[in-house]
Amino acid sequence: MFPAAMARAWKIEGLNPDQFLKTSLPKILRLRFDEMWSYLDDTIEGKDVNPLHDMRVSARRLQALLRIFRDALPKKKVDRQIKVIRDLVRHLGGVREHDVFLDALLDYKKGRPDGDERSVDLMIAREKSLRVAEQSALRRYLLHLRRAEYDHIFKDFVRDAT
Amino acid sequence: MARRWKTKPKKSLRENAQEIIPLLFDEFMETKVRVVGHPRLKDELHGMRLKGKMLRYIMEIAGGFYGPAFGECYEEIRRAVGLMGSIHDCDVQLPVIQQHVRELRAFNAAVKSDDRIPTAPMVVLHHQHKERRNTLFNELCGILLRWEAENFRGRILLSMTRATELSQP
Numbered sequence: 001m002f003p004a005a006m007a008r009a010w011k012i013e014g015l016n017p018d019q020f021l022k023t024s025l026p027k028i029l030r031l032r033f034d035e036m037w038s039y040l041d042d043t044i045e046g047k048d049v050n051p052l053h054d055m056r057v058s059a060r061r062l063q064a065l066l067r068i069f070r071d072a073l074p075k076k077k078v079d080r081q082i083k084v085i086r087d088l089v090r091h092l093g094g095v096r097e098h099d100v101f102l103d104a105l106l107d108y109k110k111g112r113p114d115g116d117e118r119s120v121d122l123m124i125a126r127e128k129s130l131r132v133a134e135q136s137a138l139r140r141y142l143l144h145l146r147r148a149e150y151d152h153i154f155k156d157f158v159r160d161a162t
Numbered sequence: 163m164a165r166r167w168k169t170k171p172k173k174s175l176r177e178n179a180q181e182i183i184p185l186l187f188d189e190f191m192e193t194k195v196r197v198v199g200h201p202r203l204k205d206e207l208h209g210m211r212l213k214g215k216m217l218r219y220i221m222e223i224a225g226g227f228y229g230p231a232f233g234e235c236y237e238e239i240r241r242a243v244g245l246m247g248s249i250h251d252c253d254v255q256l257p258v259i260q261q262h263v264r265e266l267r268a269f270n271a272a273v274k275s276d277d278r279i280p281t282a283p284m285v286v287l288h289h290q291h292k293e294r295r296n297t298l299f300n301e302l303c304g305i306l307l308r309w310e311a312e313n314f315r316g317r318i319l320l321s322m323t324r325a326t327e328l329s330q331p
Contacts, residue, residue: 009222017176017227018329024175028223064219068182072171101255108287119284123262162171 007054009061010035021072026162029069030155032062037151043092044142046135049099056092059085073161081157084150091138098131176329179224180322186217187315191306198303201296204253211246218243224322227329231321238305238314245302252295259288 012031015024036058042051063085070078102124109120167185169178190213193206200206221236263284270278309315 012223012226015175015223015226017179017224018174020172021169021175021178022171025171028175060215061219061222064216065223068167068186068216068220069169069178071169097254100251101258104251104255104291105287108290112283115283116280117283118279119262119266119281120287122266122279123259123284126262 007057009058021069022162025069025072026158028065029062029158029162032058032065033151033154033158036062040142040146044139044146046139052092052095052138053099056089056096059089059092063089077157077161081154084145088141088145091134091141094134095131095138098127098134102127102131175223176227176326179220179228180326182220183217183224183322184315184319186213186220187318190214190217191309191315194306194310198306201299204250207246208250208253211243211250214239214243214246227325228322229325229328232318232325235314235318235321238309242302242305245298245305249295249298249302252291252298256288256291256295259284259291263288 010031012028015027017024036055039051039055039058042048043055046052063082066073066078066082066085070082105120105124105127109117109124112120166189167182169182190210192213193210196203197207197210218236218239221232221239225233225236263281266279266281266284270281
């Protein structure tokens with residue numbers, strides 16, 4: 001069975017909601033970033049579909065928070081980060097879409113009586129080949145982020161912006 | 163569309179959340195009538211889902227300090243956004259299946275009968291997907307209509323206000 005469960009968000013320890021937003025926001029953004037970045041190596045490796053899914057969910061969390069708190073951050077700088085995360089979400093989504101469909105197809109095939117299932121096999125083969133192409137684009141993007149030490153760039157942004 | 167909320171760095175996270183969450187909820191529900199009344203409007207549903215995610219992720223953070231009643235509201239939002247995601251998956255997959263069937267039929271028309279590939283399994287899959295989408299969509303509509311009938315927005319606000327009052331010394 002394909003794991004549909006969404007990765008639980010990391011708990012933000014020591015978050016005081018009564019502090020100024022400018023004090024609590026860096027803590028939130030850093031943690032959400034660390035959560036997303038923690039899946040990087042396994043997603044690049046690509047042996048398992050789960051880290052990719054978890055990275056996508058974490059990236060969406062981060063993207064939503066950057067958008068919600070955009071006014072509390074320097075506009076040009078935050079927009080630059082939003083763009084990077086948005087591109088990442090798109091790349092991850094490109095692969096994930098095929099994972100979800102492949103899972104549905106394999107599940108469907110399993111439940112079918114024996115017979116001529118070439119039409120399903122062809123669809124599975126097509127999805128697998130499209131996934132390979134998307135995975136390779138994703139991998140290039142992730143390697144680019146890792147080489148550019150994007151984790152440092154993002155943390156510098158948070159430090160300077162808040 | 164212009165954003166309705168503005169975050170304030172010199173106010174607390176709690177004060178910001180209290181202002182933002184109701185506005186994000188309103189944005190989320192803005193297209194509810196069209197979505198519920200027109201099951202085929204995929205783009206509207208997808209747009210509503212994207213707004214729901216913003217609400218979901220800020221509520222996820224706020225769940226840490228607004229207590230269990232708010233946590234229950236968060237779970238409902240999470241469930242609704244999750245359903246929208248599953249419907250979206252069907253909306254993405256259905257045209258792909260349909261196109262595959264078209265291509266198989268074109269192939270079958272061009273080859274001898276012995277070489278034809280039966281399309282029935284894909285036709286059945288298409289039918290099952292449509293059924294699944296309908297079931298999920300009806301479930302989603304049930305939730306959205308119940309929220310309106312039970313003043314779910316008010317429940318969210320009340321859970322936030324009560325938790326804030328309890329946190330005051």
